[in-house]
Amino acid sequence: MSTQVTPQSYYGPSFAALLDSDPQIAELLVSELDRQRAGIQLIASENQTTPAVLAALGSTLSNKYAEGYPDRRYYGGCVEVDKVEKLAIERAKSLFGAEHANVQPHSGASANQAVYGAFAAPGDTILGMSLDHGGHLTHGFKVSFSGKWFNAVHYGVAKETEDIDYDQVRDLAKEHRPKLIIAGGSAIPRKIDFAAFRQIADEVGAIFWVDAAHFIGLVAGQAIPSPVPHADVVSFTTHKVLRGPRGGAIVCKAEHAAKIDRAVFPMMQGGPLMHGVAAKAVNFAECATTAYQDYARSVIANAQALAAGLGERGIRPITGGTDTHLSLHDLQGVAVTGADAEKRCDAAGIVLNKNAIPFDPEKPNIASGIRVGTPSVTTQGMGTEQMERIADLIHRAVTTTDGDPEHETARSLRAEVTELLGAYPAYPTP
Known part of the structure; x- marks a missing residue:
């Protein structure tokens, strides 16, 4: 094992047990750490989360089934994990100034699936950004569940500016009257005009949803404007700029809380990954610091x-x-x-x-x-x-x-x- 880092420093004290019981996997963990250290990492959707987050991910919370929500579980023995999830929820609400938060989604795609489950039915029309122009697979692309279940219409960018064509968004919204209008994507370099999207959504009676997976960390660090005051619902991943564990989360207006919670569980997934929820809580606390704000800028x-x-x-x-x-x-x-x-x-x-x-x-x-x-x-x-x-x-x-x-x-x-x-x-x- 060639790494100069002590594996226990990042993989926890249980690494010695792993090394003893499964040296092949132990070797691969260290090899991946070596790979991350050996190259300049410029993947926009990746980051290096903190040892504190890794510690929560490797904890015995992984052992606990906790279907349902705090104080409303379908299993016994959830006293401690209830405390963990409540902390994660309150920290998310505080960090983003949100009325409601759901921290259970396993991934960004899971969070997006729950948003669809809350506000749309198969066959409904959705309006999102074209994948070719910077959107995301889950915004109606044909190979995704979203493109198979919904009638997806897509807007793009203007040739002159290469930025979002808001006139086209409005024209398509008026023509197709979508149930959902989606802002956000995977390759959008410029800030999004959330107020403009909100106005368009109101004009056609659509739910305005922001998929903030890529830039939510910049919002947490107060480095760019927040979509939360404008959107009905905001979904995001907790890795990327946010620098937390791989996972998803949703914040929304209080009026949509029950719909979102029911769509996450029991509609779209079963028991939450409580070690992941704990890691999200750790991350949200890290993001509420001036050091993180400096980082985001x-x-x-x-x-x-x-x-x-x-x-x-x-x-x-x-x-x-x-x-x-x-x-x-x-x-x-x-x-x-x-x-x-x-x-x-x-x-x-x-x-x-x-x-x-x-x-x-x-x-x-x-x-x-x-x-x-x-x-x-x-x-x-x-x-x-x-x-x-x-x-x-x-x-x-x-x-x-x-x-x-x-x-x-x-x-x-x-x-x-x-x-x-x-x-x-x-x-x-x-």
Whole structure:
């Protein structure tokens, strides 16, 4: 096991038992820790959660079945887990200024499924952002349950601005009269005008739902405006910028509380993962600090610096930049596909993903763009100066290597990556 980190520091005191009983899995856990430490992690939907969150995830709360809600369980022995869930709910409500919170969804997709369950029936019309323009699979894409169960209509971005076309949103809403209007997605670099969406939803009598999975951490850190005052319901994941455990949650107006709770349980899922709920509670407390607010602002500053640095090198940022934690880049100016760029960066020790850009001439599995995000590198303590260096590393990887890890330039770039990470390691030794 090659890692310089003591595994017990991050996997808990039970790691010794795992090592004794299943050395193969123990080795893989450490290998993954090594992988996270060995590369520049720029996946916009990933982060490095804290040891405190990991401790809650690895706790004996995993043993407890707790179907139902605090003080209304279908199992005995829930006194302690009731306290845990109540803490998580109150912390979520306080953090986001929400009237109601449900912390049980196992994932972002589970949370989204519950929102549909609360407000729509199969065959109803929904209006969401096109996946090709930055939306999400669960917003009506055909291979998703949402596209199979509902009549999905999609809006996109304006060609001139590459940002959300609010006139198109209004026109489609008036034409199709959707039950739900969805804002949010997986590759939207700019802030969303929640007030404009609210007005459109009111004009057609629709429920206004914000899927804030990608940017909710910036809201928690008070770095961008909150959708909570405008939306009927907000779903989100607790990883990504929020830096919590993998999982989901929902906040909503009090008038919708009963519908949301019934849709989560018993409609869409059974017993909650109480170790995950505890980890969410830990995370919400971490996010209510000034240190986290500083972090959220730094995530945006770093994303803007990285987007500008890539743009100066011919890798154009869609919409001209970013207001959030991510930027989307057009590679056509350097004549490289997204698939090739992802492979070349990976060989150089830089982890990012290919991504379709609006009006992309390539197929999604090839794509003309890349998506980069700064949650992880900011967690590691990097700032705008390091983003300039990372932009240069990405540009050289994309334009001067071929995806072979043994390519001379790729080896040289990996050495530079290792040097940078030596000063800003992921999960530094305590």
